[in-house]
Structures are given as C-alpha cells and as structure tokens.
Amino acid sequence: MVGNVVIARSMTVAKAMAPAPTNLSWHHGFVERKERQGLLNQKGCVVWITGLSGSGKSTVACAIDHALARMGKLCYVLDGDNVRHGLCNDLGFSVEDREENIRRVGEVAKLFADAGLVTLVSCISPYKRNREFVRGLLDKGEFVEVYMKVPISICEKRDCKGLYKLARAGKIKGFTGIDDPYEVSDRPEVTLEATNAAGELITPDCMAETVIDYLLGRGLLNGPCLSNM
Numbered sequence: 115m116v117g118n119v120v121i122a123r124s125m126t127v128a129k130a131m132a133p134a135p136t137n138l139s140w141h142h143g144f145v146e147r148k149e150r151q152g153l154l155n156q157k158g159c160v161v162w163i164t165g166l167s168g169s170g171k172s173t174v175a176c177a178i179d180h181a182l183a184r185m186g187k188l189c190y191v192l193d194g195d196n197v198r199h200g201l202c203n204d205l206g207f208s209v210e211d212r213e214e215n216i217r218r219v220g221e222v223a224k225l226f227a228d229a230g231l232v233t234l235v236s237c238i239s240p241y242k243r244n245r246e247f248v249r250g251l252l253d254k255g256e257f258v259e260v261y262m263k264v265p266i267s268i269c270e271k272r273d274c275k276g277l278y279k280l281a282r283a284g285k286i287k288g289f290t291g292i293d294d295p296y297e298v299s300d301r302p303e304v305t306l307e308a309t310n311a312a313g314e315l316i317t318p319d320c321m322a323e324t325v326i327d328y329l330l331g332r333g334l335l336n337g338p339c340l341s342n343m
C-alpha cells in the first residue's frame with residue numbers, strides 16, 4: 115500500500131513534500147526586486163493562461179506580449195510547445211510528466227517575475243492542483259490565472275495540428291479533453307469566453323485587452339513607489 119501511495123503521489127506534491135535541502139543558503143545580491151521593478155516601471159507577475167489545446171492560449175499570449183511591448187512593458191512568453199523543445203524535452207504527457215512540466219515552468223516563471231517581467235505562460239496545465247502549486251510560489255496578487263473558456267467543439271473544429279483527429283482515432287492516448295481531464299479552476303482571475311452575447315467569436319486582440327485591463331487595474335503595469343528606497 116505504501117508503494118502504491120508513493121506511485122500515485124503527484125510529482126508536484128512529492129516536490130512540495132520533499133525535505134528542505136540541507137547545507138544550502140540563499141545568496142542575496144545588491145540589487146533588490148523593487149529596484150528592478152523601478153528600472154522597468156512595472157511589477158513582475160505571472161499571467162498563467164490555461165485551457166484546452168486549440169483554445170487560443172498561444173495566440174492570446176502573443177497578442178498580450180505585442181500590445182504590452184507597444185506600451186513599453188517587457189514581457190516574456192513561456193509556451194508549452196516551446197518549453198517542451200528544451201527545458202522539458204524529457205517529458206511526455208503522463209500525469210507525472212505533466213505535473214513535472216508545470217512545476218518546472220512555474221519555477222522558471224517565478225524567476226522571470228522576480229526579474230521584473232510580465233511573464234506570460236501558455237500551457238494546458240490541466241490539473242487544478244498544479245496551477246495552485248504555482249500560485250503558491252508567488253506573492254499574493256502576482257499570479258493571474260486566465261482561463262480560456264472555449265468549448266471543445268470549437269477547439270476540435272480548429273484542430274490546427276490535427277491532434278484531435280488522431281486522439282479521436284485512438285492514435286494519441288491521454289489527450290486533454292478526450293481521454294484525459296481538464297479541471298476548471300474555482301477562481302481564475304480572468305475568464306476569456308470564446309464568443310460574445312451575439313454568438314460572434316471574440317478576437318485575440320479583444321481578449322488581450324481584457325487581460326491588460328485587469329493588469330492595469332491591479333497596478334501591475336506601474337513601477338513601485340521608490341521614494342523610500
């Protein structure tokens with residue numbers, strides 16, 4: 115039974131439960147986070163865009179990146195497909211591998227946010243507990259979960275990579291939304307619907323504007339007050 119528990123235990127939970135490393139200490143530099151934020155005139159944060167394959171995560175991440183660059187704000191996009199070419203190229207799509215994927219991306223996103231960047235993550239990140247794990251890595255208000263509320267029927271119709279077709283044919287096992295779950299959060303900060311009240315598709319630029327309005331409203335796109343530095 116103990117063995118089963120160990121096997122069933124998620125990688126993220128396993129990491130969270132791992133004993134604290136010994137004989138290590140944090141080395142502080144001279145430049146504090148607040149000074150970096152002042153230099154960039156923005157606050158580092160993580161905008162975590164989650165949803166099914168084909169829901170528009172990468173598209174909206176790039177639209178936010180583009181719009182914020184034009185406003186003089188520095189972002190970086192950590193895209194699921196892209197990080198799997200390097201940082202996570204040893205991982206597949208089992209529960210354990212997806213959990214490790216999100217843990218690594220979450221830790222990198224945390225570092226980028228510490229550097230002062232608006233860090234845009236576009237990963238399916240299908241399991242609620244892993245998104246909550248990453249939320250817990252950041253200070254309050256610095257993790258902004260953006261849920262792409264796009265019905266699978268729309269994602270499947272787009273099927274720009276042909277993966278839904280392969281999953282339906284049983285040629286890909288464990289495909290999110292087909293035979294692997296996507297767990298909706300109880301509290302995403304922003305929910306992006308696919309269509310408006312008239313049933314028309316909402317454009318990526320319009321979605322980006324919704325997210326940027328949220329960031330502006332939370333003061334994340336202004337630098338800190340440096341008067342007492």
Ligand SMILES: Nc1ncnc2c1ncn2[C@@H]1O[C@H](COP(=O)(O)OS(=O)(=O)O)[C@@H](OP(=O)(O)O)[C@H]1O
Binds near residue numbers: 211212236240277
């Ligand atoms: N089994 C299975 N399920 C879901 N997706 C699959 C699968 N196999 C390959 N792909 C492709 O991998 C991309 C998702 O990678 P992620 O790192 O975002 O996934 S996860 O967060 O670790 O679940 C995903 O990219 P997006 O379509 O951009 O979401 C797919 O192209």
Ligand SMILES: Nc1ncnc2c1ncn2[C@@H]1O[C@H](COP(=O)(O)OP(=O)(O)O)[C@@H](O)[C@H]1O
Binds near residue numbers: 165166169171274318
């Ligand atoms: N708001 C939108 N309206 C219409 N089509 C979209 C929208 N967002 C994305 N798309 C299209 O849907 C497809 C999947 O988008 P993508 O960003 O790759 O999704 P994901 O990263 O979630 O897999 C692409 O062909 C893209 O052009």
